[in-house]
Amino acid sequence: MYRFLLTRQWLITLLIALLLIPTTIKLGFWQLHRHEARVARNELIAKALTATPEPFDSLSPAPGTAVPADLTWRAVTATGQYDPAHEFVVRKRTDANGTIGYFVVTPLKLSDGKGTLLVNRGWVASGDGAADYPPVPAAPAGEVTLTGRMRADETAKGSGGFIKDRAGLPDRQFNLINTEQQTKETGAPLLGGYLELTATTPAPADQPALIPEPNHSDIGPHMAYAIQWWLFTAMIPVGVWVLVRREAKDRAKQQAEPEVTPEAVPA
Structure with a gap:
């Protein structure tokens, strides 16, 4: 029933899916590490400015x-x-x-x-x-x-x-x-x-515009990006399985239909 998975087209599809899974996992951890670095930076700045x-x-x-x-x-x-x-x-x-x-x-x-x-x-x-x-x-x-x-x-x-x-x-x-x-x-x-x-x-009468305190409350979107990559990782095998089942059903349906020959068609 699933012999079609050994065809060239499906082997390429499965190979791409297998390559995508570790790639998206790695991208998720990359964004997680960026989030952790951002949080650590914010904590460092907050601590330094209040010392x-x-x-x-x-x-x-x-x-x-x-x-x-x-x-x-x-x-x-x-x-x-x-x-x-x-x-x-x-x-x-x-x-x-x-x-x-x-x-x-x-x-x-x-x-x-x-x-x-x-x-x-x-x-x-x-x-x-x-x-x-x-x-x-x-x-x-x-x-x-x-x-x-x-x-x-x-x-x-x-x-x-x-x-x-x-x-x-x-x-x-x-x-x-x-x-x-x-x-x-x-x-x-x-x-x-x-x-x-x-x-x-003493305070000068005129001076350049002072540089504002750095923003140390914004953690950025990196954690949301990490979750998105990992959700995409989970969707890859699900998507492949849906495609495989659909292909199997279509092939089973085609095999169940009677083959009509030209001689059987009435004049």
């Missing part, structure tokens, strides 16, 4: 080394004086509304003499042209105390390919916030990572 702020230089690694993952987003403080001579902007960055502009990054020389760190002071709109340095509110003069979030150096690889580090950009414009890159530019060693500014004391 008591600590001095940046007590957490930052030595120049040229990466910020550990468990310190990313950590609330930090720093006291010192800005170095506007080595200020730069980072291209193709968006504000809270998605408008493309620049991040303004200014080095801060710590008052305790333990080093210099990069401070992302916030976002500004683009100027008249892409080659022009945008209008930037001046960094406060004198000693300031900053609070913010610790961030790891940006790299093209770490961005997942979304950020391309290209050479030949206009003066004082870069695609990344990277201490190793800026150390080569200025010749001064910088503490690893950078501070993403949230507040300044």
